[in-house]
Amino acid sequence: xxxxxxxxQLSVSVxxxxxxxxxxxVEQFSINNTPLPIVTSYSDPGITITNxxxxxxxxxxxxxxxxxxxxxxHRCFVSRNVDLLVRAFITYVRPLLEYNSVTWSPHLKLDIExxxxxxxxxxxxxxxxxxxxYDERQKKxxx
Numbered sequence: 001x002x003x004x005x006x007x008x009q010l011s012v013s014v015x016x017x018x019x020x021x022x023x024x025x026v027e028q029f030s031i032n033n034t035p036l037p038i039v040t041s042y043s044d045p046g047i048t049i050t051n052x053x054x055x056x057x058x059x060x061x062x063x064x065x066x067x068x069x070x071x072x073x074h075r076c077f078v079s080r081n082v083d084l085l086v087r088a089f090i091t092y093v094r095p096l097l098e099y100n101s102v103t104w105s106p107h108l109k110l111d112i113e114x115x116x117x118x119x120x121x122x123x124x125x126x127x128x129x130x131x132x133x134y135d136e137r138q139k140k141x142x143x
Contacts, residue, residue, distance in 0.1 A: 002031055046100050055104035059111050066096045066118040073122075080127045089122055 005012050012031050029036045041050040041057055048058040073088045097115055106112050123137045124130055 047103055055106055056108070056111060058104050059106060059114060062096050062099075063114050063118060066093050067121070069093045069096065070118060070122045074125055082126050082128070085126060089119075093118065093122070 002012065039051075041048055043049075048061060050057045070089060070093050073085060073092065077085060077088065079085075097118060106115065120134050120137075123134070126137075129137050129140075
């Protein structure tokens with residue numbers, strides 16, 4: 001790879017390269033005599049991949065961002081119009097939860113519940129819906 005990059009006058013950024021941490025291997029790889037760091041996870045555009053290919057670490061990030069955006073919607077909108085707030089949720093929060101979901105599709109019940117909790121919490125904070133159980137909030141076809 002180094003010789004190919006040199007031939008095409010491309011530089012290789014060693015800091016952006018990494019070797020997956022694996023308990024069975026002890027080999028140390030290097031580029032231009034610079035050892036590659038051992039990593040347990042890395043971010044590709046839009047998704048975080050771990051060495052065990054579990055989506056949980058990636059979901060930590062998107063659930064956190066989704067909760068932040070949902071909170072911002074509740075704090076920043078002066079209007080308490082339910083339709084407007086739901087439209088803002090669908091526009092700004094839902095894409096975070098759905099982006100590239102084919103790649104990291106959650107299969108653990110815990111992960112699915114964490115994703116659903118974002119919507120549960122958002123709908124509970126809507127005006128007039130705090131006392132309703134989640135099933136009834138879903139039946140109202142809010143989101």
